[in-house]
Amino acid sequence: MNNRNFAVAPSETKEQCSCCSSCHEVPEHIYQEQPEEISSSRAVYIIANMCCPVEEALIRKKLSGITEITEMKFNLMKRMLTIDHELTDTTCIEEALHSINMAPQPVSQSNESVSVFSVAGMCCPAEEGLIKTKLLPMTGVTGLEFNLMKRTMKVRHSPAALPEISKALHSLNMGAELINDNNEETNDLKAPETQWGKIAAAGILAVFSEIFELMHDWGSTPLGFDINNWSPWGVNVISYLPMILAVIAIILGGFSTYKKGWIAVKNMRLNINALMSVAVTGAAIIGQYPEAAMVMVLFNLSEVIEAKALDRARNAIKNLMALAPETITVLQEDGTWAEVDIREVAIGANVRVKPGERIGLDGVITDGHSAVNQAPITGESIPVEKSAGDTVFAGTINESGSFRFQVTAGATDSAIARIIHAVEEAQGSRAPIQRFIDIFAKYYTPAVFIAAFLIAVIPPILMGHEWIPSIYTALVILVIGCPCALVISTPVTIVSGLAAATKAGILIKGGIFLEQGRKLEWLALDKTGTITNGKPKQTDFVLTGSLDRTKAVSMAASIAGRSDHPVSRAIADNAKENNITLTDVRDFKAIPGRGVSGIINEQKWYLGNKNLIKEILKCPPELEEKIITLEKRGKTIVAFFNNAEVQVLFAVEDTVKNTSAQAISMLKKAGVKTLMLTGDNEHAAKAIAEQVGVDSFRSGLLPEDKLNVIKELGKSGKVGMVGDGINDAPALAKADIGFAMAAAGTDTAIETADVALMDDDLRKIPHFIKLSKASFGILVQNITFALGIKAVFFTLTLMGAATMWMAVLADVGASMLVIANGLRAMHK
Structure with a gap:
């Protein structure tokens, strides 16, 4: 079962009904008449052995029999279970968890704090892994949440643990600073400025070190001067000049690398900085000074280029926020109009929009008529006609007429703000292939160290080879063994895919769903409001x-x-x-x-x-x-x-949507079988099914019947379910991917669905599947490129045909290749 939860608010349940068998039903113990007010409590548990969706599904099944539980939220990364309930005593919950060997550790929410840190030096999963290694074992730390896009991190902890957490982060030298606590809003953190001057100076020194080394080997300058015999003050300058220039270049360009490498080793974690530090130091020890300097310079240059390329992927989402204007025209108490900062506009305020202006906040039109371009929210290419009573969204563009609207959501709670937040959070939901790469890299780097060590010592000891060539070969292995391209290949592709989907009006809640989309074999569709307009x-x-x-x-x-x-x-x-x-x-x-x-x-x-x-x-x-x-x-x-x-x-x-038949046809071409589910009678269901062309249909279904159909389909492959995000909750929750008809960004759809279709257009689902297949194809290409290039250079190194600087260029080339290829996903 997927890591998501569906709940029905009391205000929604009271006036809902099931007046016919075509209703969107939910189980009776969830969906029934409720009193006007419900007193709800919350229990939070840490469950140490809850580490994957298998345990989550087991817990859900066990606790589903406790009807007083209104909502369950799972956070597998933090191994935390949050339960909203109407119980007077939580003993039954704890006994149920103990019965399935899930020992719960209650967490007192009043004694738990959430601190947000900006981490300027955290730009890829390598730094994230180092922070986890440092903080998770600490007493009082209950969970970590990372946002690589914003370079921020949330730490859940006991209040007394904050000083030690700050101290531990400071020791990692990543520029971590406490922004705030208690989940207050944070501003985006800018990455540290690139020190191009130092990199350029180090590069020039490395080049001259190489030149002087060549001159020393040639024995003369191009003009015929015998440089090896040039010894002013009785010192053979040319013998020491390459070493001096190289050492200065290494210190100038590699100080931060050495510092990061030492911190990683000190925390029992080997990363790319540790690899490079050992490789450069080893090269200098065996006298390969110019090459050591060049390796360090190239490595630092590659780090900068990689960071810039990754920022491009991050900014694809972050730039959406810039779509909303900073000020809007608001009606004042004295009847005049004034420009006001959108952050200061209260809900209920009356706003005026002129032709050509961007709409600053979400609201409902009270007067006027216009055509609004909603492409930033829904991906629709054609402007939508709007008049009194219609909803407008921040970031959209007023094309023609002028109108007034009443604000319904603040700047931080607008549809576009929620979309951006959802996509940022989605990065924490790693796709299976991304989790595999992270685990692979964790063991791969130590394996490279061990392989390099064996190559350095076995040939001289057992085969009588010379030490220096063997050590040099081992150092080349360390450089080419860098896992950077492999680790970067997945996040940049996933973020690019999420960005492309968002631009098309498809909100995907995590990399895991982006990857699973290509595997869908069945798509079950609710009838009312999904295939039909829902307005009979x-x-x-x-x-x-x-x-x-x-x-x-x-x-x-x-x-x-x-x-x-x-x-x-x-x-x-x-x-x-x-x-x-x-x-x-x-x-x-x-x-x-x-x-x-x-x-x-x-x-x-x-x-x-x-x-x-x-x-x-x-x-x-x-x-x-x-x-x-x-x-x-x-x-x-x-x-x-x-x-x-x-x-x-x-x-x-009810009437069928104009796009439904086309969407079903597109799904068939994509190889996905379709099934319409409805509580309606067989005759009505058959008429709609024949009109849109679904492969089959099931009629007269109760909520539990829909759930059983999803279970049945799930036995033969991946299954998706399309519904309204709340009333079809049981079936949506059971499906591998739940698609919600999001009605241009409603709160419930965005919060509960795996994938939200922002304009309720079913044609978005075939596009999502196409994007999933394209993203996975790019991922496979990237992994093949990264490992293939390494395999080639490992072979060349063992044959004695590769040098350290060639290895660095190959590694940089592989990283640039996978990043550029990953960014292609943004244009799918």
């Missing part, structure tokens, strides 16, 4: 009982009006259009998968599907015949009745 209209009204038409419609619409379900809304809206007066309803209740009930004039009435009719009273043959006749026309039938007889049959029909 009442088409038929059949009076079957003793009530007169007006009274029957009034009572049915009164119950329907208590629900937000599309079918109920269709009945309520039709009554409103016909100016039908509504009546009071008491004890409104939802009956999952069947309908709703309520008391009107001290009598209980029901509004629901055929299954509910059969449960409450006998369905006469002539009534069933009428229902079947309407259903064969593809309509959804809802009956209004009491314990005695059915009074009215309502027929409601």
